[in-house]
Amino acid sequence: MExxxxxxxxxxxxxxxxxxxxxxxxxxxxxxxxxxxxxxRYILEDVSASILSLLHEREIRAEDxxxxxxxxxxxxxxxxxxxxxxxxxxxxxxxxxxxxxxxGGMLVRSGxxxxxxxxxxxxxxxxxxxxxxxxxxxxxxxxxxxxxxxxIVAGRHGLAGEIGHIHIREGETEHCNCGGVGCVEQIASxxxxxxxxxxxxxxxxxxxxxxxxxxxxxxxxxLDAAKAGDxxxxxxxxxxxxxxxLALAQIAMTVDPQMFVIGGGVSRAxxxxxxxxxxxxxxxxxxxxxxxxxxxxxxxxxxxxxxxxRLVLD
Amino acid sequence: MExxxxxxxxxxxxxxxxxxxxxxxxxxxxxxxxxxxxxxRYILEDVSASILSLLHEREIRAEDxxxxxxxxxxxxxxxxxxxxxxxxxxxxxxxxxxxxxxxGGMLVRSGxxxxxxxxxxxxxxxxxxxxxxxxxxxxxxxxxxxxxxxxIVAGRHGLAGEIGHIHIREGETEHCNCGGVGCVEQIASxxxxxxxxxxxxxxxxxxxxxxxxxxxxxxxxxLDAAKAGDxxxxxxxxxxxxxxxLALAQIAMTVDPQMFVIGGGVSRAxxxxxxxxxxxxxxxxxxxxxxxxxxxxxxxxxxxxxxxxRLVLD
Numbered sequence: 061m062e063x064x065x066x067x068x069x070x071x072x073x074x075x076x077x078x079x080x081x082x083x084x085x086x087x088x089x090x091x092x093x094x095x096x097x098x099x100x101r102y103i104l105e106d107v108s109a110s111i112l113s114l115l116h117e118r119e120i121r122a123e124d125x126x127x128x129x130x131x132x133x134x135x136x137x138x139x140x141x142x143x144x145x146x147x148x149x150x151x152x153x154x155x156x157x158x159x160x161x162x163x164g165g166m167l168v169r170s171g172x173x174x175x176x177x178x179x180x181x182x183x184x185x186x187x188x189x190x191x192x193x194x195x196x197x198x199x200x201x202x203x204x205x206x207x208x209x210x211x212i213v214a215g216r217h218g219l220a221g222e223i224g225h226i227h228i229r230e231g232e233t234e235h236c237n238c239g240g241v242g243c244v245e246q247i248a249s250x251x252x253x254x255x256x257x258x259x260x261x262x263x264x265x266x267x268x269x270x271x272x273x274x275x276x277x278x279x280x281x282x283l284d285a286a287k288a289g290d291x292x293x294x295x296x297x298x299x300x301x302x303x304x305x306l307a308l309a310q311i312a313m314t315v316d317p318q319m320f321v322i323g324g325g326v327s328r329a330x331x332x333x334x335x336x337x338x339x340x341x342x343x344x345x346x347x348x349x350x351x352x353x354x355x356x357x358x359x360x361x362x363x364x365x366x367x368x369x370r371l372v373l374d
Numbered sequence: 375m376e377x378x379x380x381x382x383x384x385x386x387x388x389x390x391x392x393x394x395x396x397x398x399x400x401x402x403x404x405x406x407x408x409x410x411x412x413x414x415r416y417i418l419e420d421v422s423a424s425i426l427s428l429l430h431e432r433e434i435r436a437e438d439x440x441x442x443x444x445x446x447x448x449x450x451x452x453x454x455x456x457x458x459x460x461x462x463x464x465x466x467x468x469x470x471x472x473x474x475x476x477x478g479g480m481l482v483r484s485g486x487x488x489x490x491x492x493x494x495x496x497x498x499x500x501x502x503x504x505x506x507x508x509x510x511x512x513x514x515x516x517x518x519x520x521x522x523x524x525x526i527v528a529g530r531h532g533l534a535g536e537i538g539h540i541h542i543r544e545g546e547t548e549h550c551n552c553g554g555v556g557c558v559e560q561i562a563s564x565x566x567x568x569x570x571x572x573x574x575x576x577x578x579x580x581x582x583x584x585x586x587x588x589x590x591x592x593x594x595x596x597l598d599a600a601k602a603g604d605x606x607x608x609x610x611x612x613x614x615x616x617x618x619x620l621a622l623a624q625i626a627m628t629v630d631p632q633m634f635v636i637g638g639g640v641s642r643a644x645x646x647x648x649x650x651x652x653x654x655x656x657x658x659x660x661x662x663x664x665x666x667x668x669x670x671x672x673x674x675x676x677x678x679x680x681x682x683x684r685l686v687l688d
Contacts, residue, residue, distance in 0.1 A: 191530075192529075192530050194628075206628060206629065208522065208527055213522055213629055213630075214630075215506075215629060215630025215631075216505075216506050216630055216631065216632045216666070217630055217662060217664045217665050217666070218630070219626060219627060219630035219661065219662060219665060220627075220628065220629050220630035221627075221628070222627040222628075222630075222661065223627065223628070225627050225661050226623075226624045226627045226628070227620060227623060227624065227658040230544060238660055238661040239660035239661065240658065240659075240660045240661065306541060307624075309540075309541060310540045310541065310621075310624050310628075311628050312533060313533060313534075313535075313536040313537065313539050313540045314508075314520060314534065314535070314536075314537070314540070314624075314625050314628050314629060315520065315527055315529060315534050315628060315629060316527075316528075316529025316530055316531055316532070316533035316534035316536075317529075317530065318530045344541040344554065345554075346552055346553035346554045347533065347536065347539050347552040347553065347554065348531060348533060350531045351531050351533060352530070352531070
């Protein structure tokens with residue numbers, strides 16, 4: 061029988077699972093709720109029960125499963141150890157070892173969810189065909205993942221790919237969740253974009269379609285209005301693109317990937333946003349024309365299960 | 375017989391060579407002049423002749439040499455191809471293949487000299503004992519190298535580790551050699567430090583020991599005066615440390631190494647300089663206390679031969 065692999069993406073609300081062929085074809089995807097009670101102790105049992113039941117239903121023998129990969133929403137040590145995972149209630153646990161035990165010794169590998177999503181985009185998404193990519197996820201926060209030679213660079217303290225916490229902006233006064241001031245996340249996350257729009261509106265009385273939303277303005281409102289030509293909204297998006305392009309330029313001078321893959325809810329603004337980021341990126345990388353390109357992620361919320369499955373294929 | 379390896383560091387004036395034991399012990403080092411005439415066509419012949427003569431003298435059989443590694447002062451493609459190497463006059467050449475041919479098919483590997491020096495510092499220098507380091511060389515310019523899992527990250531276009539060309543400073547007006555404005559190299563190189571001192575002297579009339587040097591002031595003068603407590607010199611060094619620490623913080627959020635190794639002539643200022651860089655690095659990495667440390671390089675000009683020899687040990 062054709063070999064299969066399974067990707068598991070553990071989120072705070074639900075666990076996404078996917079059954080894959082070795083060539084990256086997604087055969088089936090499903091979800092189970094994330095039971096966070098009692099320090100998240102039922103999560104792995106639920107995951108293993110769901111996997112075993114699927115294998116049984118589909119008459120897939122354990123020996124035809126190469127392994128199970130798992131994305132965890134927090135720092136994961138190279139051996140799979142998780143000191144603390146706030147979103148799930150986990151503390152002092154090796155979920156990789158636990159899940160393997162629950163699955164009768166099956167190969168299980170794990171990684172941080174943002175890093176794993178980057179691996180997924182490299183394998184079957186926006187970065188397909190490349191071996192070296194950097195993914196930046198623009199969501200409520202800003203996450204990231206660095207892939208070199210088809211492998212995750214997790215960092216020796218789990219901090220690699222923390223693109224959201226690169227200090228980029230002088231003069232910021234509010235603090236970021238990380239304790240810093242002027243992080244990429246404070247400008248380029250959905251939250252950051254909305255805040256920047258509120259600031260611009262408060263700073264003057266230039267007319268703008270955004271004023272109708274008042275303090276309830278969202279990143280989507282800003283991006284839509286910018287596309288429609290609203291001057292104030294466009295100023296906000298230019299500011300976001302300026303700092304994001306600068307951060308990518310700095311990353312390019314460090315690891316020089318083939319591609320920057322931009323994902324997350326904010327990236328639904330599409331090529332319009334990429335073009336604005338790219339102008340700033342080009343400005344800050346005059347050293348060479350021969351360098352990484354910037355493009356869009358393709359797998360959306362499935363990037364995590366793709367990347368998790370890819371973990372067991374090395 | 376005990377196996378040996380050879381490291382070759384090709385510079386614009388001389389080629390440094392070293393004979394090593396597998397365990398990293400340097401047995402012998404020597405130099406040959408770099409003959410740059412006729413597009414540098416004699417350089418590899420000189421290198422191979424020198425190596426073959428040494429092996430003959432020392433009665434080392436070719437089969438006891440694991441291989442020869444080579445650092446090249448320019449971008450090197452993964453297969454060893456060099457499109458252009460301005461300092462040597464090379465164009466459209468594969469020096470790795472050429473040298474292997476000249477050495478009767480011996481294993482030859484090559485890499486960019488700054489990257490290779492970083493590998494040397496990881497192997498037997500300031501980063502010894504670590505697998506993931508980032509080296510920053512503060513010389514006439516600012517070079518760098520990124521080592522992950524004991525391997526050079528060269529980048530897909532040869533731009534990885536170009537720490538000197540990270541854009542770091544807003545408001546700079548002069549241009550860097552790379553075409554950019556506000557690069558790390560413009561502030562933290564020996565040239566940059568001297569320029570900053572001239573600017574500070576010109577901007578006011580605060581007394582300073584540096585005024586005796588006038589426009590001839592060097593980075594060493596600045597660092598010496600700062601150590602001796604000269605206020606203006608200290609301002610310059612604080613500025614350099616601020617931007618360098620910020621750049622290291624950004625790199626930490628990208629690849630999260632175990633250690634940043636600071637080398638090059640400017641680093642002779644020692645722990646005094648490291649402490650100033652570290653204050654800024656800490657300020658811009660509040661996200662975690664568990665992160666890479668900053669320390670000094672140890673191999674000086676020999677880093678290149680060490681790293682080159684290490685290339686053939688994988």
